Amino acid sequence: MTRITLGSAVLRGTVATALMASLMSTSALGAPPVDLSKWSPEYVRSIAGTQDFDTAADCAKVTPLDYKGRLTFWYQGVFEGDPDLLRQYYKDFFETFRKTYPNIQLEEQALTYNDLLDKFRTALLGNAAPMAVRLQILGGTEFASKGYLEPLKPEDVGYSTDDFWPGAMKAVTWEGVSYGIPTNNETMxxxxxxxxxxxxxxxxxxxxxxxxxxxxxxxxxxxxxxxxxxxxxxxxxxxxxxxxxxxxxxxxxxxxxxxxxxxxxxxxxxxxxxxxxxxxxxxxxxxxxxxxxxxxxxxxxxxxxxxxxxxxxxxxxxxxxxxxxxxxxxxxxxxxxxxxxxxxxxxxxxxxxxxxxxxxxxxxVFGGSNIHILKPEYVEGGKVDEPAAKAIICMWTSPEWSLKMAYAGSNPGNLNGFKTKWMKERLDNIKFLDVTTSMLPYGIPFPALPxxxxxxxxxxxxxxxxxxxxxxxxxxxxxxxxxxxxxxxxxx
Amino acid sequence: MMQPVGPEKIRFVQKKQRHATVTIVTCKAEARRRLQPGRSGVLGKIWKHRADYAYVLPAIAVMLVVIAYPIYYTIELSFFKTPPGLQLRDKTFIGFDNYATILTSELFWRVTWNTLVWTLGSTLIAFVLGFATALALHREFVGRSLLRAILIIPWVISAVAASYIWKWIYHSDFGIIGAVLVGLGLADRPPNFIDSVSTVLPSLIVVNIWREFPFAMIMMMAGLQTVPEQLLRAARVDGASAWQRFWHVTFPHLRNVSTVTILLLAVANFNSFIIPWIMTGGGPSNASHIWITHIYELAFGRQRWGVASAYSVLLFLTLMTLGYFYVRALSGNERQEGSP
Structure with missing residues (x-):
């Protein structure tokens, strides 16, 4: 029944491929890991579970696993409207990070969507921001344009820009420079x-x-x-x-x-x-x-x-x-x-x-979140432990965790996440996932303006x-x- | 014939001696002050009380850091333009433009009206209700202590928790009040409390009164303890009615505590942020924005730090005026207590 609605709607939505192209920057049209022009529930099912990834091994190339450091990190976390399943994945992520990087002292703080911007802005005024932050998609350009963020692109943490939704990359780009990496992208x-x-x-x-x-x-x-x-x-x-x-x-x-x-x-x-x-x-x-x-x-x-x-x-x-x-x-x-x-x-x-x-x-709305590194002068103590920040960013934006952290409600920011075994498992477990993935081509990002x-x-x-x-x-x-x-x- | 010396006479003499001692010390200090050239007037007084100042110095230092500097910085920032697309350090001096922007804004006057309604409504009704409750609880009856403890509950509950509870009580679709009214057949559909521009502010004031009246009650109960029982008894003997005893004996004794309570409530209400922000965020359509929530939105939501600072200066001046009357009321209390 839902499939009938979907099928016909997806057919009618072929036109939207053009709109999807609008989400792509020229460079992004190079060689993305998934063929966005073929996007459909069937295509998503066909690529799910076709590739394995070793997150720890990938991130070790960015920051050695025995690296000793300290990281302060704020993130837009789960809130009252999220399912318990997602709460568990957030818990698992931080436990895994601590096991993978046992010598990084992580001080994380979860904030709700509606509180994060206010608190982060206030912290920036007092040069008391965390070293890294995961913000809603809306926040990227505001803080990049004001000069609070360090330039940061997927290549800095071992991935390719093509691995991410081009529309999402737009939301972290200001005057041609990328200042963050998308963690997840969603359409309702x-x-x-x-x-x-x-x-x-x-x-x-x-x-x-x-x-x-x-x-x-x-x-x-x-x-x-x-x-x-x-x-x-x-x-x-x-x-x-x-x-x-x-x-x-x-x-x-x-x-x-x-x-x-x-x-x-x-x-x-x-x-x-x-x-x-x-x-x-x-x-x-x-x-x-x-x-x-x-x-x-x-x-x-x-x-x-x-x-x-x-x-x-x-x-x-x-x-x-x-x-x-x-x-x-x-x-x-x-x-x-x-x-x-x-x-x-x-x-x-x-x-x-x-x-x-x-x-x-x-x-x-083409929604989601991005992860950023702050400039040292705005951080409490005036220092940013960049390798530690890159370690957590590499892990969160990996195919594995960008999928798991978006398991129930969103989609992986890293397109390779769609190829993982967890995506296959998710398609079987999460009802109606097809519908929201079908909506992705219709996604329009918020204006990329401060x-x-x-x-x-x-x-x-x-x-x-x-x-x-x-x-x-x-x-x-x-x-x-x-x-x-x-x-x-x-x-x- | 020698008069017998009773205990009262002895106490009087001791008191006199104490006064004499104080006079001698003061004279010595005065003599020292006169002997030290260049230490006259205020400086001289400071020097004279240098030990006292040393004791309060740590507290003054803390206050300078956490109160005086933020006040200075807010005043300074109120003269700068801080566009939302720039960092705070990129601000530009614009003199009194922020004040002009505020005072010529239609929204400012609307928010000011809301603030006055909110402050006066909450303060006066909470005071009257608290006073009435205090009078009722001043009499001895079974269960008085228990009732007093129950009535204090709204005041000790966290304002955040209370706001969320009331939000659900008022909920325009699922609220308890609406369900009861519909269930009893008194309404066709749940009344709209906080989603209507005309009812939102009165609805929030009710919540605020509910939270604050126990404070007024406690203050007035404390005040009632100071009313001399013999005066009330004497008035009763003289045939004064209950109202006359209240108006001519009880109330005059409570004048100062009433003034202090009202001023404290007014200051708290001018600054009251939690209830309106959590329950409505100043909405709908700015109908429940009061100064403090509007300042917050301007600063943290819209990043107009300059305008928000100018707004804060206006709020500060208003509160200082109330503070002046509060201090005056306290001084009046002390004078009255110290008078022969």
Whole structure:
């Protein structure tokens, strides 16, 4: 059933190969370890488990295994919305690193997505940053452009630039120089509850084809069943908001700039374009006109949508494949009748491609994380142990660990990860993984600009909140957001 | 005939002797001061109390590092432009432009209004509620100690934990209040507490009052212990009603402790960050932004360090004004206690 949806959608998505090419820099077209032009669930299955890698041996070439040193390291770690499976892999990684490099004294600190940027910025102001940091994809250019990061490319830790998604490499490149290495890359998918669809009179095996359908389906679910249709998220300062609204904005043909085009220049602000306003209008229609989405959308994150979905109170949402595992974890904690109810929801959980816009355009945020080395003058103590930093970077971005650390919810930053035996195991164990890997070619990276975090975490959510609360009309909210982006780009 | 010398008379003489001793010491110090040329006025006073200053020097040194320098640096930074795309060291001097930017911003006045509503609403209601509870608990009754302990719980709970709990209590789809109201048939759908621009601030104020009223209660209970019981008894004998006894005897004795409590609550509320930030992040649509959360967003979310510093200076001046009244109220207390 999901396969039918997928198959047809993947066919329709052939056009998106062109978009995928936009993710590739010229150099990246050289000899990537996987053929991105053939990308499909079938192709991913065909290459899984075809190559073995010895991580310790590979990293020993970068930093000898008996190297003695000390490393401070901050990373965007697991949070409340992640499955237990991922927690275990994070634990395993640090245990393995300590065993592989027993003489490196590692002082690691995990921070959540929403806290990391604030804390890291503050630490930089006081020259108290860690030696190495793993940041969300949005942060790379901000810190590179300000001169906080050391140049760092995959070749520095024993890999090739071609081993990584070209679009991800763009996010760590500033003025032609690479300042980091992608650890994982992800695209989300559309999730729905087939039982709710059926009870609402919708085809339970078919995801809404377009965003207009999402609006329609959401209303139908709400009107017939009295529950929320679509899991809209519009909280400010939360990464979940742009990850869910930008696919909608791009699908309608809008954008903050021209980031959805093959060769973005980021010169023209498009938030006030008719297409962008149409996307905002769709959110307005669901929240204000139809009241078909959770009222709590303005203060919610995706972690708040998960229990709503599990309780059978939400029909559709956008998320990772890991949400299936999260549902299983939550279901284990439920008791009595709630447990059975949760099981029914899990049995009826379906994944599909994210809907298209009116012109058939499909888009999703090309997300992920990068790992960086700081310049010594911004680090506590004024020294960076580069071999120790490279050791952990080599390990995290290896085919093995970049796959394992993205096991349930994301995809390996190192494309060789798709060839490992763990990828094969993952395809068998993680339900719906095919869907999110199918979405990868539709991925659009956030604008590779230092201003991107403010735009995505503050201006775009503000625009949504202004429109959805009635503080401004849809037109006013879009115009206001566009003006703020222009002011920001003008240095105000 | 000789008058018998009672214990009171003896105490009086001892007291007088003590005063005399103090006078002698003071005269000696004065004589020393006069003998040392060039040490007059403030310097002379400092020299005279040099031992005292030596004792407080470590504390002053710490305060200079952790309080005075950040204040100086914030004031300095408030005169610089710090574009988000640059490092802080690349700042440029722009005089009072940051202050002008703030004062001409429509959002500033909206946030200021929110701050006033938040501070006054939280402070006054928490005080009145705390005072009323203190009066109720001042009487002897069975279970008074237990009730007092229960009422202190909101104050001792971590503000972070309380914010998350209240967020779920208020949740517009899954909240306990909404479920109860819908369950009892009092509402068709859960009320919207924190996702609406019109109800978010009052909803947050309720949480803040819930957290703060035990503090007011404790302060006022302490104050009530100081009201002389014989005065209340005398007033009762004179036929004063309960209200008259409260208004003419109890309340005048609590004036100073009330002032101090209100000022402490007001300062805490001006600076109150945790509840609004965790529950709403200042939203929706800036409807629950108060000065402190707005400053945080400007600095750490938008990296406008200069503007955020200017904002902080304004907040600092406001709090210093409140601090001045607080110190004055304390001095009033001391004068009153020290007066014959």
């Amino acid at each position: 998918a559309f999730i729905w509850n087939a039982d709710i669809f059926k009870r609402a009179g919708l085809d339970p095996d078919k995801a809404p084809a377009t965003w207009d359908d999402v609006v329609k389906y959401s209303k139908q679910i709400h009107d017939k069943l009295g529950i929320a249709g679509y899991g809209l998220v519009a909280r400010k300062n939360a990464g979940n908001t742009p990850y869910r609204f930008m696919p909608q904005l791009w699908a309608y043909g809008g954008g903050v700039f021209d980031e959805a085009t093959a060769n973005p220049t980021y010169e023209q602000v498009n938030l006030d374009s008719p297409q962008s306003k149409a996307a905002l209008q769709a959110s307005y229609d669901m929240y204000v006109r139809d009241k078909s989405v959770p009222v709590s959308a303005l203060t919610n994150q995706q972690a708040d949508n998960q229990p709503l979905f599990l309780a059978g109170q939400l029909g559709m949402m956008i998320s990772h494949p890991s949400d299936y595992d999260v549902m299983l974890d939550l279901q284990k904690k439920a008791t009595g009748a709630d447990k059975d109810k949760a099981q029914t929801v899990i049995d009826n959980m379906r994944y599909g491609l994210i809907p298209t816009g009116p012109d058939g355009k499909r888009a999703v 201003q991107a975090p403010e735009i995505m975490n503050i201006i775009v959510p503000d625009m949504l909140q202004n429109a959805l609360t009635g503080a401004m009309t849809v037109d006013e909210a879009a115009d206001d957001a566009a003006k703020r982006v222009r002011d920001l780009m003008g240095g105000l």
